[in-house]
Amino acid sequence: RTVYVNGKYLPENEATVSIFDRGFLFADGVYEVTSVLDGKLIDFDGHARRLARSLGELGMRNPIATEDLLEVHRELVRANGIVEGLIYLQITRGAAADRDFAYPSEDTPPTIVLFTQNKPGLADSPMAKTGIKVISIEDQRWARRDIKTVQLLYPSMGKMMAKAAGCDDAWMVEDGAVTEGTSNNAYIVKGGKIITRHLSNDILHGITRAAVLRFAREAQMEVEERAFTVAEAQDADEAFFTSASAFVMPVVELDGAAIGTGAPGPVATRLREIYLDESRKVAI
Ligand code: PLP
Secondary structure, three states, rough: OEEEEEEEEEEHEEEEEOOOEEHHHHHHEEEEEEEEOEEEOOHHHHHHHHHHHHHHHHHOOOOHHHHHHHHHHHHHHHHHHOEEEEEEEEEEEEOOOOOOOOOOOOOOOEEEEEOOOOEHHHHHHOOHHHHHEEEEEOOOOOOOOOOOOEEEEEEEHHHHHHHHOOOOOOEEOOOEEEEOOOOOOEEEEOOOEEEEOOOOOOOOOOOHHHHHHHHHHOOOOEEEEEEOHHHHHHOOOOEEEEOOOOOOEEEEEEEEOOOOOOOOOOOOOOHHHHHHHHHHHHHO
């Protein structure tokens, strides 16, 4: 694989980052994941905007102009022959001279790394046809989940808890309400209405979420942005989640209780189709 590190395209085994990098020592970094369909980028502008916001919230310098970032994405897609897959981007506060909680001086160059993940068949995932099972777990993350930091230990633990329970993912719960999935935004459907948690610092503002809600409203579907409980989700007609890597994914079981018929529902199925069709049309 050809990867990108600090301005250079290199074979992955020649790409290196300092052991003093603050991403490594303090999880002092942010990331984005953009999907590729038909060799083109889905929602690049949304990801670039959120990246700029995450960097701004952490007082980090943006080391790359959006046009140049687009060019790096395109070059990696080309160099690695990606037709369907993902592009991972990470920017950290860079390598300080030594380990220190205080940030290094302003002139410390940020570290920027991008690599591709080839995922043939991403859009035609068999999981979208069967739906996936989730468990609920307590949300033990920090309080700024709107910033897309590389601090992903708790979501990783949640994934492992789900696997141990024979499930695919975990929905996190705080003060009795679902916040989001380990790496996705959560939704239920009741009486034809799509319900998903409102935006705040409690959840990541999903780029896929924004697109899916826009398509839903354009298709005259009713949308309500508010918190919902696990019991409400278990009693819903349908559930699903969204993310750049899974698009729209039906959820058919929560804590062992079947949701609706226990199969992917019509709203999730239709939204997945609309999302894929519409996103492909405007991919760049
Ligand atoms: N919520 C969390 C915690 C995530 O990690 C992600 C994606 O990684 C999402 C939601 C979905 O965001 P997006 O649609 O921008 O991929």
